[in-house]
Amino acid sequence: MLCVCVFVIAGLPLVTRSVVRSFEDSLRDRAITVPMIVGSAGSRFDLVLASLHWRASDVTPIPLGVAEEIRSEPGVMAIPVHVRFRARGIPIAAVPYEYFEYRLLTPRDGRLVAGLGEAVLGSSAAAELGLVPGDELPSDQLRSYDITAPSAVMLRVVGVLRETGTADDRAVFVDLETAWTLEGIAHGHEEASSITDENKLIGRSDDRVALSGAVIEHQRIDESTIGSFHLHADRADLPVTAILVFPGSEKTATLVRTRINADPTRQALSPSAVSEELIGSVLRVRRVVDAISLVVGIAMLGLLVLVALLSYRARADEVRTLLEIGATPSQVAALFLTEFGGVILVGVGAAFLAAWALGGASDRILTLFT
């Protein structure tokens, strides 16, 4: 009980500071690596957290064609990312191969994603899921009670990335085509021209076959089914959550920003500026938590003093025995102080441990509470 009191007194401010500091570091370190993010108009925080920290959210997607428009500016690199789905709770980050190159992500085991249905896991994700290359990982069903929603797809784990100490460690990476399959925009099924079951056909003409909902889509993408997967949309219209933009110069950056912001449905923003804004909000919250910690700390300290006094009175017989045996008052005081010191040491130690552990998990906390 006393240890808990000490833990609360020392732990609240320590944990808050440690988490906030890690949170700040994590946000800043990640933000400075990407000069610009383009996405749909809406919450700038959601957009940054989704595209840099893989917070799977319902950010309104933008068409992939926007990336092509941006790339038309000379010297600009644009990396589209799509983050909407999860696999056993871990966010699925759909990225093109350039993303791995840009982030210098290399496989620790296996290889990088090379095709549809393949997944490469961040180091923490692999440890959390207990998966290795060769294993399978089902995507989470988007809406469990909606039979019209796209069904889950079984992903094949082909690699595990080296640890980076960033949000990339806790993500399942797939290519964009796999993400669109999870969206239901791309799918695979038995060859339409060979279907004879009337229940599966709505109509047939010389060059077209209209299939009914009775046709079962493939949920597993493997050698026998991969050939049947196809898109039902123009590639330029396919959705992506955001585009990470790397302009070659300030001038190009201004041009891209101006063009994107001219469209009221889109926004181009600086992740660093948004992150600083987010950190500012968090620091304001921390000040409130600090004030609460101070009040709780004072109350707990009062409780500690009270318990110490009551304990001393309750142990009067023990003190008398020790003194009569021959202990000096200073020895008795030292005995009590040692006991009290032990309690304080355990409480403060636990507080430091909690601060260290929670500080290290700031990326996880970031995705949980932001």
Added chain:
Amino acid sequence: MDVTGTNSVIRLSDVAYRFPGHDRLTLRVPSFSVPEGEHTAITGPSGCGKTTLLRLIAGVLVPGEGSVQTLGTDTTRLHHKARSRQRLRSIGMVFQDFAILDYLTAFENIMLTARIGRADSGSSREHARALAERAGIGHVLHRRPGRLSQGERQRVAVCRALVTKPRLVVCDEPTGNLDPSRSKAIVDLVLAEADTLGSTVITVTHDQTVLDRFDRTIDLSEVATLKGVDA
């Protein structure tokens, strides 16, 4: 047997101890001595000052007047730290209520005096175990007091008093609430160990069944008076 005080381990002269909070209540001991190696029992009615006499002898209390010589030292002239040191090194005490610490095991309780006196060595631990074996509590040394019987607790208290091989053993009602056979066993244990060590024993007791074990029995009213008691 030396009762004149020439070779005494304990010698009280013209002692007057006024009880705190009772201005008029005073225990007076004109002259009292115990020779070295003697086993003395002190009897007397409740409230006559037996425990106070023991505490004066042990140096826990200091009289307002007179002198208390214990083991050749006038304790009334000693600083309280020196008196504590003397108790730790040379006096073993068995308390009326056992005064065993509940959060320590039986063995830790036995070793308490040695630990406080920084005499916690391998040989003292061996001595403590041997003492406990002879006292019949060798099998319960790992237990805490809550899991010990009344008799076992009492024997732990006796072992604690003897673990530092004291020259003087002071016992306050050591047979407390024990039945006659157990009372005799406890007294025999204390006296046998004291004989082995050559220690002097002074015991306050109400228990008439154990008096024959002692070299001398003194009724406190013969050597001390308690003045100022409301009639």
